[in-house]
Amino acid sequence: MVGRRVAGVTVRHPRTARLNASTDEVETRLMGRRFESLARHGKFLVADLDDGQRLIAHLGMSGRFSLANPDTESPPHTHVVIVLDDGTEVRFIDPRTFGFLAVVDEDEIAGSPIARLGPDLWVSPPTAEELATRLSGRTAPIKALLLDQAIVAGLGNIYADEVLHHARIHPLTPGGEVGPGRAGALAEAMTLVLSEAIEVGGTTLDDLAYLLPDGAAGENVDRLAVYGREGEPCPRCGGVVERIVLRGRSTHYCPMCQV
DNA sequence: ACCTCCCTGGCC
DNA sequence: GGCCAGGGAGGT
Numbered sequence: 198m199v200g201r202r203v204a205g206v207t208v209r210h211p212r213t214a215r216l217n218a219s220t221d222e223v224e225t226r227l228m229g230r231r232f233e234s235l236a237r238h239g240k241f242l243v244a245d246l247d248d249g250q251r252l253i254a255h256l257g258m259s260g261r262f263s264l265a266n267p268d269t270e271s272p273p274h275t276h277v278v279i280v281l282d283d284g285t286e287v288r289f290i291d292p293r294t295f296g297f298l299a300v301v302d303e304d305e306i307a308g309s310p311i312a313r314l315g316p317d318l319w320v321s322p323p324t325a326e327e328l329a330t331r332l333s334g335r336t337a338p339i340k341a342l343l344l345d346q347a348i349v350a351g352l353g354n355i356y357a358d359e360v361l362h363h364a365r366i367h368p369l370t371p372g373g374e375v376g377p378g379r380a381g382a383l384a385e386a387m388t389l390v391l392s393e394a395i396e397v398g399g400t401t402l403d404d405l406a407y408l409l410p411d412g413a414a415g416e417n418v419d420r421l422a423v424y425g426r427e428g429e430p431c432p433r434c435g436g437v438v439e440r441i442v443l444r445g446r447s448t449h450y451c452p453m454c455q456v
Numbered sequence: 457a458c459c460t461c462c463c464t465g466g467c468c
Numbered sequence: 469g470g471c472c473a474g475g476g477a478g479g480t
Contacts, residue, residue: 293464336457
Protein backbone atom coordinates (compact mmCIF):
# COMPACT_ATOMS: atom_id res chain seq x y z
CA MET A 198 0.00 0.00 0.00
CA VAL A 199 2.80 2.42 0.85
CA GLY A 200 4.09 3.96 -2.39
CA ARG A 201 0.85 3.22 -4.23
CA ARG A 202 -1.43 5.84 -5.65
CA VAL A 203 -5.21 5.97 -5.31
CA ALA A 204 -6.71 5.23 -8.72
CA GLY A 205 -10.30 5.07 -7.53
CA VAL A 206 -12.28 5.46 -4.34
CA THR A 207 -15.89 4.87 -3.36
CA VAL A 208 -17.39 5.61 0.04
CA ARG A 209 -20.73 3.83 0.18
CA HIS A 210 -21.81 4.55 3.72
CA PRO A 211 -22.18 8.14 4.96
CA ARG A 212 -21.62 7.17 8.59
CA THR A 213 -18.16 5.83 7.79
CA ALA A 214 -17.23 9.32 6.54
CA ARG A 215 -18.93 11.16 9.42
CA LEU A 216 -15.82 13.06 10.51
CA ASN A 217 -15.61 14.67 7.09
CA ALA A 218 -18.24 16.92 5.55
CA SER A 219 -19.48 14.17 3.21
CA THR A 220 -18.61 10.94 1.48
CA ASP A 221 -17.77 13.08 -1.54
CA GLU A 222 -15.18 15.00 0.43
CA VAL A 223 -13.39 11.82 1.44
CA GLU A 224 -13.43 10.59 -2.15
CA THR A 225 -12.22 13.89 -3.61
CA ARG A 226 -9.45 14.28 -1.07
CA LEU A 227 -8.15 10.73 -1.55
CA MET A 228 -8.37 10.47 -5.32
CA GLY A 229 -4.97 10.52 -7.01
CA ARG A 230 -3.00 10.69 -3.75
CA ARG A 231 -0.02 8.50 -2.98
CA PHE A 232 0.40 6.72 0.37
CA GLU A 233 3.72 7.75 1.86
CA SER A 234 3.58 5.93 5.17
CA LEU A 235 1.34 3.81 7.32
CA ALA A 236 1.40 3.83 11.11
CA ARG A 237 -0.66 3.00 14.17
CA HIS A 238 -1.24 5.20 17.19
CA GLY A 239 -3.32 3.57 19.88
CA LYS A 240 -6.33 2.19 18.07
CA PHE A 241 -6.00 4.60 15.16
CA LEU A 242 -4.38 3.87 11.82
CA VAL A 243 -2.72 6.87 10.21
CA ALA A 244 -1.49 7.13 6.63
CA ASP A 245 0.43 10.16 5.37
CA LEU A 246 -0.54 11.24 1.87
CA ASP A 247 1.73 12.93 -0.65
CA ASP A 248 0.03 16.33 -0.38
CA GLY A 249 0.31 16.70 3.39
CA GLN A 250 -3.13 15.30 4.16
CA ARG A 251 -3.60 12.32 6.42
CA LEU A 252 -5.96 9.39 6.20
CA ILE A 253 -7.12 8.47 9.69
CA ALA A 254 -8.93 5.20 10.26
CA HIS A 255 -10.50 3.56 13.28
CA LEU A 256 -11.88 0.02 13.22
CA GLY A 257 -14.41 0.66 15.99
CA MET A 258 -15.92 -2.58 17.21
CA SER A 259 -16.27 -4.54 14.04
CA GLY A 260 -14.18 -2.90 11.34
CA ARG A 261 -11.50 -4.56 9.26
CA PHE A 262 -9.41 -3.81 6.22
CA SER A 263 -8.98 -6.35 3.49
CA LEU A 264 -6.64 -6.30 0.50
CA ALA A 265 -8.47 -8.03 -2.30
CA ASN A 266 -8.47 -8.85 -5.96
CA PRO A 267 -11.06 -6.59 -7.63
CA ASP A 268 -12.55 -9.60 -9.43
CA THR A 269 -13.76 -11.03 -6.13
CA GLU A 270 -17.10 -9.96 -4.73
CA SER A 271 -17.12 -7.47 -1.88
CA PRO A 272 -18.40 -8.95 1.36
CA PRO A 273 -21.49 -7.47 3.04
CA HIS A 274 -20.91 -4.20 4.88
CA THR A 275 -18.09 -3.08 2.61
CA HIS A 276 -18.38 0.65 3.16
CA VAL A 277 -15.26 1.92 1.43
CA VAL A 278 -13.33 0.63 -1.57
CA ILE A 279 -10.00 2.19 -2.50
CA VAL A 280 -8.51 1.01 -5.79
CA LEU A 281 -4.72 1.29 -5.89
CA ASP A 282 -2.73 1.93 -9.05
CA ASP A 283 -1.59 -1.71 -9.12
CA GLY A 284 -5.23 -2.84 -9.24
CA THR A 285 -5.43 -4.00 -5.63
CA GLU A 286 -8.60 -3.12 -3.77
CA VAL A 287 -8.37 -1.91 -0.20
CA ARG A 288 -11.74 -2.64 1.36
CA PHE A 289 -13.08 -1.31 4.62
CA ILE A 290 -15.72 -3.66 6.02
CA ASP A 291 -17.60 -2.67 9.16
CA PRO A 292 -21.01 -4.18 10.05
CA ARG A 293 -21.66 -2.01 13.10
CA THR A 294 -20.29 1.21 11.61
CA PHE A 295 -18.55 2.26 14.80
CA GLY A 296 -15.41 2.59 12.70
CA PHE A 297 -14.64 5.48 10.39
CA LEU A 298 -12.26 6.86 7.80
CA ALA A 299 -11.36 10.53 7.78
CA VAL A 300 -9.11 12.59 5.53
CA VAL A 301 -7.71 15.66 7.26
CA ASP A 302 -5.51 18.35 5.79
CA GLU A 303 -2.56 19.93 7.57
CA ASP A 304 -4.67 22.60 9.25
CA GLU A 305 -7.20 20.06 10.50
CA ILE A 306 -4.73 17.64 12.07
CA ALA A 307 -4.54 19.65 15.31
CA GLY A 308 -8.30 19.32 15.76
CA SER A 309 -8.49 15.68 14.72
CA PRO A 310 -9.00 12.74 17.10
CA ILE A 311 -5.34 11.68 16.87
CA ALA A 312 -4.22 15.04 18.26
CA ARG A 313 -5.86 14.22 21.58
CA LEU A 314 -4.20 10.83 22.04
CA GLY A 315 -1.75 10.16 24.83
CA PRO A 316 1.42 8.15 24.20
CA ASP A 317 0.92 4.77 22.57
CA LEU A 318 1.35 2.23 25.32
CA TRP A 319 3.08 -0.33 23.11
CA VAL A 320 5.53 2.02 21.40
CA SER A 321 6.15 4.34 24.38
CA PRO A 322 5.13 2.50 27.54
CA PRO A 323 4.76 4.97 30.39
CA THR A 324 7.16 4.82 33.31
CA ALA A 325 5.75 4.56 36.81
CA GLU A 326 6.43 8.26 37.35
CA GLU A 327 4.80 9.35 34.09
CA LEU A 328 1.72 7.30 34.81
CA ALA A 329 1.49 8.51 38.41
CA THR A 330 1.72 12.09 37.17
CA ARG A 331 -1.04 11.55 34.65
CA LEU A 332 -3.28 10.01 37.29
CA SER A 333 -2.54 12.40 40.12
CA GLY A 334 -5.43 14.58 41.17
CA ARG A 335 -7.89 12.61 39.09
CA THR A 336 -11.01 11.53 40.91
CA ALA A 337 -12.53 9.36 38.20
CA PRO A 338 -12.28 5.58 38.69
CA ILE A 339 -9.04 4.11 37.39
CA LYS A 340 -10.95 1.84 35.00
CA ALA A 341 -12.46 4.87 33.29
CA LEU A 342 -9.06 6.54 33.12
CA LEU A 343 -7.48 3.48 31.50
CA LEU A 344 -10.11 3.72 28.78
CA ASP A 345 -9.37 7.43 28.31
CA GLN A 346 -7.12 7.42 25.25
CA ALA A 347 -5.78 10.86 26.16
CA ILE A 348 -3.96 9.38 29.15
CA VAL A 349 -2.53 6.27 27.52
CA ALA A 350 -3.54 5.20 24.03
CA GLY A 351 -4.27 1.59 23.22
CA LEU A 352 -6.34 -0.09 25.93
CA GLY A 353 -9.90 -1.19 25.32
CA ASN A 354 -12.45 -2.62 27.72
CA ILE A 355 -11.14 -6.19 27.83
CA TYR A 356 -7.49 -5.33 28.42
CA ALA A 357 -8.33 -2.57 30.92
CA ASP A 358 -9.99 -5.18 33.13
CA GLU A 359 -7.13 -7.61 32.67
CA VAL A 360 -4.48 -4.98 33.41
CA LEU A 361 -6.21 -3.93 36.63
CA HIS A 362 -6.49 -7.53 37.73
CA HIS A 363 -2.83 -8.14 37.03
CA ALA A 364 -1.86 -5.02 39.01
CA ARG A 365 -4.28 -5.99 41.83
CA ILE A 366 -6.08 -2.66 41.62
CA HIS A 367 -9.82 -2.33 42.20
CA PRO A 368 -11.45 -0.75 39.11
CA LEU A 369 -13.31 1.86 41.20
CA THR A 370 -10.14 3.20 42.82
CA PRO A 371 -9.95 6.96 42.16
CA GLY A 372 -7.08 7.62 39.76
CA GLY A 373 -5.33 9.93 42.18
CA GLU A 374 -5.28 7.23 44.84
CA VAL A 375 -3.35 4.76 42.73
CA GLY A 376 -0.12 6.43 43.82
CA PRO A 377 3.44 6.03 42.55
CA GLY A 378 3.99 2.47 43.81
CA ARG A 379 0.92 0.96 42.25
CA ALA A 380 1.39 3.11 39.14
CA GLY A 381 4.57 1.09 38.60
CA ALA A 382 2.66 -2.16 38.87
CA LEU A 383 0.04 -0.75 36.52
CA ALA A 384 2.60 0.31 33.93
CA GLU A 385 4.22 -3.12 33.99
CA ALA A 386 0.86 -4.84 33.76
CA MET A 387 -0.05 -2.89 30.61
CA THR A 388 2.93 -4.14 28.67
CA LEU A 389 2.76 -7.64 30.09
CA VAL A 390 -0.96 -8.21 29.47
CA LEU A 391 -0.68 -6.91 25.92
CA SER A 392 2.45 -8.85 25.02
CA GLU A 393 0.98 -12.10 26.34
CA ALA A 394 -2.20 -11.49 24.37
CA ILE A 395 -0.36 -10.64 21.17
CA GLU A 396 1.81 -13.73 21.55
CA VAL A 397 -1.25 -15.94 21.12
CA GLY A 398 -2.88 -13.88 18.39
CA GLY A 399 -5.08 -11.55 20.44
CA THR A 400 -8.54 -11.93 21.93
CA THR A 401 -11.22 -13.38 19.66
CA LEU A 402 -14.57 -13.44 21.45
CA ASP A 403 -17.56 -15.60 20.56
CA ASP A 404 -18.77 -13.00 18.07
CA LEU A 405 -15.64 -13.59 15.94
CA ALA A 406 -15.52 -9.84 15.25
CA TYR A 407 -11.75 -9.90 15.55
CA LEU A 408 -9.81 -12.46 13.53
CA LEU A 409 -6.21 -12.73 12.42
CA PRO A 410 -5.40 -11.81 8.80
CA ASP A 411 -5.54 -15.49 7.79
CA GLY A 412 -8.99 -15.88 9.36
CA ALA A 413 -7.78 -17.76 12.43
CA ALA A 414 -9.08 -16.93 15.89
CA GLY A 415 -6.74 -15.51 18.53
CA GLU A 416 -6.36 -17.72 21.58
CA ASN A 417 -6.15 -15.14 24.33
CA VAL A 418 -9.75 -15.62 25.42
CA ASP A 419 -8.55 -18.75 27.23
CA ARG A 420 -6.05 -16.68 29.19
CA LEU A 421 -8.39 -13.95 30.35
CA ALA A 422 -8.36 -13.84 34.12
CA VAL A 423 -11.53 -11.82 34.75
CA TYR A 424 -13.09 -10.43 31.55
CA GLY A 425 -16.26 -12.38 30.74
CA ARG A 426 -15.74 -14.62 33.78
CA GLU A 427 -18.39 -13.37 36.19
CA GLY A 428 -19.03 -16.01 38.86
CA GLU A 429 -15.89 -17.97 38.04
CA PRO A 430 -12.98 -18.33 40.44
CA CYS A 431 -10.13 -15.85 40.24
CA PRO A 432 -7.13 -17.76 38.86
CA ARG A 433 -4.86 -16.04 41.36
CA CYS A 434 -6.70 -16.23 44.68
CA GLY A 435 -9.84 -18.26 44.13
CA GLY A 436 -12.17 -15.35 44.89
CA VAL A 437 -15.34 -15.08 42.81
CA VAL A 438 -15.10 -12.70 39.85
CA GLU A 439 -17.68 -9.93 39.93
CA ARG A 440 -19.19 -7.88 37.12
CA ILE A 441 -20.34 -4.30 37.48
CA VAL A 442 -21.31 -1.66 34.93
CA LEU A 443 -19.09 1.40 34.94
CA ARG A 444 -19.77 4.30 32.56
CA GLY A 445 -21.88 1.91 30.55
CA ARG A 446 -19.05 -0.61 30.16
CA SER A 447 -19.04 -4.04 31.72
CA THR A 448 -16.24 -4.29 34.25
CA HIS A 449 -14.90 -7.51 35.73
CA TYR A 450 -12.68 -7.87 38.77
CA CYS A 451 -11.83 -10.05 41.73
CA PRO A 452 -13.06 -8.46 44.97
CA MET A 453 -10.65 -10.65 46.96
CA CYS A 454 -7.31 -9.62 45.47
CA GLN A 455 -8.06 -6.29 43.78
CA VAL A 456 -8.12 -3.55 46.41
C1' DA B 457 -15.55 15.89 33.32
C1' DC B 458 -19.34 13.84 32.69
C1' DC B 459 -23.50 11.48 29.74
C1' DT B 460 -25.87 10.12 25.43
C1' DC B 461 -25.87 8.38 21.20
C1' DC B 462 -24.82 5.61 17.35
C1' DC B 463 -25.21 0.32 15.05
C1' DT B 464 -25.99 -4.69 13.86
C1' DG B 465 -25.53 -9.64 14.65
C1' DG B 466 -26.17 -12.97 17.91
C1' DC B 467 -28.49 -14.77 21.58
C1' DC B 468 -32.12 -15.43 25.10
C1' DG C 469 -39.29 -9.13 20.60
C1' DG C 470 -35.64 -7.25 23.33
C1' DC C 471 -31.07 -6.95 25.11
C1' DC C 472 -26.26 -6.89 24.87
C1' DA C 473 -21.55 -5.87 23.21
C1' DG C 474 -18.18 -1.67 22.91
C1' DG C 475 -15.38 2.75 20.42
C1' DG C 476 -15.27 7.65 20.25
C1' DA C 477 -17.59 12.13 19.17
C1' DG C 478 -20.11 15.71 20.63
C1' DG C 479 -22.88 18.15 23.57
C1' DT C 480 -23.93 19.91 28.20
